[in-house]
Amino acid sequence: MTDFSPLDIKHVCRREASLTAPPDNWGCLMARAQDGDRYAYRALLTAITPYIRALARRALRDAADIDEVVQDVLLTLHEIRHTFDPNRPFAPWFATIARRRIVDRVRFNANHTAQKMASTAALLTETPSGTGEPHQEEQERLCEAINALPARQRRAIELLKLRGLTLREVSQQTGMSIGSLKAATHRALKTLRRLLSE
Amino acid sequence: MTNIDSLITSLADTAVPVRRLRPPLARASSWFIFAALVILSLAVLKGLHHDLALRLARREFIVELVASLVTSFGATLAAFYVSLPDRSPFWALLPVPGLVLWAFAMGFGCYADWIRLGPSGFILGTSFECLAFIVLSTVPLSAALLYLLRHAVAVRPISTTILATLSVAALAGAGQSLTHHSDTTLMILVWHAGTTGLLLAIARLLGPQFLRKVVSRPAPAATSLRTALK
Numbered sequence: 276m277t278d279f280s281p282l283d284i285k286h287v288c289r290r291e292a293s294l295t296a297p298p299d300n301w302g303c304l305m306a307r308a309q310d311g312d313r314y315a316y317r318a319l320l321t322a323i324t325p326y327i328r329a330l331a332r333r334a335l336r337d338a339a340d341i342d343e344v345v346q347d348v349l350l351t352l353h354e355i356r357h358t359f360d361p362n363r364p365f366a367p368w369f370a371t372i373a374r375r376r377i378v379d380r381v382r383f384n385a386n387h388t389a390q391k392m393a394s395t396a397a398l399l400t401e402t403p404s405g406t407g408e409p410h411q412e413e414q415e416r417l418c419e420a421i422n423a424l425p426a427r428q429r430r431a432i433e434l435l436k437l438r439g440l441t442l443r444e445v446s447q448q449t450g451m452s453i454g455s456l457k458a459a460t461h462r463a464l465k466t467l468r469r470l471l472s473e
Numbered sequence: 474m475t476n477i478d479s480l481i482t483s484l485a486d487t488a489v490p491v492r493r494l495r496p497p498l499a500r501a502s503s504w505f506i507f508a509a510l511v512i513l514s515l516a517v518l519k520g521l522h523h524d525l526a527l528r529l530a531r532r533e534f535i536v537e538l539v540a541s542l543v544t545s546f547g548a549t550l551a552a553f554y555v556s557l558p559d560r561s562p563f564w565a566l567l568p569v570p571g572l573v574l575w576a577f578a579m580g581f582g583c584y585a586d587w588i589r590l591g592p593s594g595f596i597l598g599t600s601f602e603c604l605a606f607i608v609l610s611t612v613p614l615s616a617a618l619l620y621l622l623r624h625a626v627a628v629r630p631i632s633t634t635i636l637a638t639l640s641v642a643a644l645a646g647a648g649q650s651l652t653h654h655s656d657t658t659l660m661i662l663v664w665h666a667g668t669t670g671l672l673l674a675i676a677r678l679l680g681p682q683f684l685r686k687v688v689s690r691p692a693p694a695a696t697s698l699r700t701a702l703k
Contacts, residue, residue: 308488309489309490309491310490311488311489313485313486316484316488317481317485320485324477324481341474342475342477344532346476346477346480349480349484350484351627353484353488353625354627355558355628356622357491357492357493357494357612357624358556358558359492360493360494363559364559366558367558367559368558370559371559371628371630372558372627375558375627375628378628396563471488
């Protein structure tokens with residue numbers, strides 16, 4: 276335990292924690308939360324959430340991803356709140372946790388997307404190994420799913436995955452930027468995966 | 474109410490007082506004393522070298538021993554600092570001077586052997602005893618140290634694991650040098666440094682997973698938190 280007593284904390288902190296506490300008060304709120312003050316803890320978590328969201332938005336686009344990473348940061352902060360030292364500033368402690376969780380999320384997404392793209396591409400280019408009905412049914416479902424995609428995503432999938440063109444070639448042909456093509460393919464694969472697993 | 478609101482409510486409603494960590498220097502020192510006592514006890518149980526008093530009179534031996542202890546303490550302190558989110562990651566460089574001194578001392582020992590014994594000072598035998606001592610003392614102590622530093626999983630799992638393993642391996646190396654029966658420094662260099670390198674490689678590969686297991690944390694975003702909250 277540090278020699279930072281709850282009395283000192285109360286002296287430094289405001290008695291009534293506001294739900295929109297300013298950043299300079301966060302350290303005090305966390306110190307009180309460490310002592311079991313649930314109101315201060317709630318005020319702190321509520322106050323820092325927009326900041327986490329803003330940090331996450333810089334690295335992630337998908338709203339669901341941003342929501343998940345915000346929750347991940349809040350849970351991590353909760354798990355290791357005992358590591359905060361009230362004698363030191365709150366901002367570096369909080370920023371490192373938030374940054375690390377966001378970076379981990381981005382890495383996870385990158386790996387996950389690569390895996391999904393590889394497996395879906397394998398599914399799309401698979402050659403029939405038998406002539407049974409189930410395979411034909413699968414192909415029909417796949418065609419239906421591709422037809423159900425929005426026009427840009429369908430075009431990206433058809434050109435990149437079915438015709439096997441490169442990103443540069445498709446970009447020249449469609450006028451879409453390489454970034455938009457990647458995003459469209461990612462979204463298309465995500466939708467296809469969901470539709471095919473239903 | 475959104476998922477985040479309900480998460481905040483549930484975290485706040487279940488928050489209990491927590492014990493703050495003691496300053497890293499105090500924790501690292503306590504751990505170092507404990508680990509040093511364990512290693513010393515193991516060395517005594519194994520049997521100290523019969524002419525240890527003579528060895529302790531040799532300057533090269535003392536430099537080697539001190540260098541490994543400095544490396545170990547530097548790595549311990551660095552591990553305790555790096556594991557905290559608000560401390561600089563550059564603390565990880567703290568054991569480097571000790572490591573350099575250790576490498577220099579070993580190199581000088583090899584040179585002294587060459588002068589003292591000639592080509593016979595460069596015989597590289599096998600020392601599985603040495604390997605077993607370092608591995609068997611490093612693995613459980615590293616696991617115990619990583620348990621103490623488990624909060625690092627969320628911030629710097631890799632550097633913390635490597636530093637923790639280095640701290641114990643260097644200490645085990647110092648303990649082993651008190652019991653070692655082979656005299657050529659080259660052999661000690663290869664077996665100690667080789668074993669330490671092997672342990673560090675294993676720590677790099679498995680350490681973060683171990684930390685995740687200890688705190689029951691899934692791999693990043695492997696489990697949907699939204700689903701878990703529903």
